Amino acid sequence: MTANSTQRLRFSDYFFLSPWVITLILFWLSPIVASLFLSFTDYRLLGASYSFVGFDNFAQLFRDTTFTKAIANTFIFTIGTLPFTTCFAILLAIFLNGRLPFKTFFQSVYFFPSMVSLVVVALIFTSLYARGGYIQLLCGLVGAPYPQEGFLFSTATALAAVMAMDIWMATGYYMLLFLAALQSIPNELYEAARLDGASAWRQFRAITLPHLKPMLLFIVVLNSIKSFQIFVEVFVMTKGGPLNSTNTMVYFVYEEGLQKFNIGYGAAAANILFAVIAIVSWLELKLIKDKTA
């Protein structure tokens, strides 16, 4: 029997592949195409008919102050969490990669928050951030100022509070990825550097950082794709409030499309988000690649 005949597609293979092909068509490709199509219509769920409106939805979106606020908040959220999460994750990974008793235990503990349902974490922090809650008590203890009405009810602190929780939760996850990358660096490199009398900082700059670059690039892209889609935290903790100060792009899409059933309008907002994510990921890939080259 030749290799070719065993590699030929068999009758049964069509059945084996069909679950993915059907899932792909029904639940992935069609929705993506439908989303594009709908964004150029004034389709409403309860409306009897719809018509093409060209770029009207998009033009209207950029005049919609709720939407522009949502875009701004989404960018603030991403720019304000990503660098912190990444830095903390690298530091923790380096910390755990050194000599430390009970290493696996600590690794598991640091990673644990990112294993838990986001809804549960958001519920815990809603209570912690509440008026008279533990975070206010903590602020009082160290003499830091805090809003009397609770962190999630003040336009000045609500978004920052959600961001802080997110950094706390996500750090362990990225730490684990960095740790895997660190463990793939050959130890001989460090030994040679030590023999040459290189300082810890120089070792980090000359050996660790270049080896972490591919993982760093990947994590920055992955983390921003995730951050741009922030929704659950907003839904559970603030419902976009107070005064839209925590409204984000996916929350806007949800409210317009699935609460008010302005399907066409919501789909247009979703497509803008899609474009933003695509452009940002592309820029990040380009920027970091150019720097390493």
Add this chain to the structure above:
Amino acid sequence: MTTVALKSYGKVAVAIVIALIMLLPFVYLLLGALASTFSLTGTIDLSSYRLTFANFATLFARAELYLPLVNSIAVAVIVTLGNLFFCTLCGYVLARRKFRGKGFLMVTVVLILMVPVHVVIIPLYLMTNWLGIFDSYLALILPFLVSPLGIFLMRQYISAIPPDMEDSARLEGASELTIIWRIVIPLCKPALAVLAVQTFMVNWNSFIYPFILTSSESMRTLPVALALLQGYQNIDVPQLFAASVISVLPTTLLFAAYSKKITEGIIAGALKG
């Protein structure tokens, strides 16, 4: 010698402080769930604290909480079993055969992994309506029965296994399904374990899909019920916390038992790109 020991103590102290930062919110959750009373401000009054399981007991007496628990278990288990089966079949064909369109299928698997999923919530909602499965178990299960990550994982793993045993079985007249059941699946056990733990966790914690694909109270999963019951008039914080503890419990137990499989799955999922 002493400086080394001191340095080591210092490191452990730092490690413990970070561990406390990571764990204290969950200690708060657990103490709250076991508290007889809870102050209105969300703090636990330690002077009058009395340990009680009453919150868990009342929880099971309330349909709006135990139905979601049953739904969550059923959906996560069925979706996990489905992924084990379908991803293996699909991964097997993609690993072993050469055919037109294979490149395209492989690309879709990787691309879908990268697509920002929240972008398609509106059309996905419309699609389940159109298929007539909105607000049913089918809506919670069908779209997730076979996952791109699972296919990717299984294809990679099967590709690394030499096909000799399959070939000889085929010469003896075994059907493809027999070959998969008797030869491929036993060899894939490590990959299947990773896939099972990963799929269960993701679907157990999943919020946005069950949230947008159902509307009635009886179809909610646990995360959806938790999110929607929060701030509700006749549910108090300790009960909500008790339900949260139940939601965290399987993840914690799985993590304690299979932390290595979980980290492997996450790293495999991350490194695929």
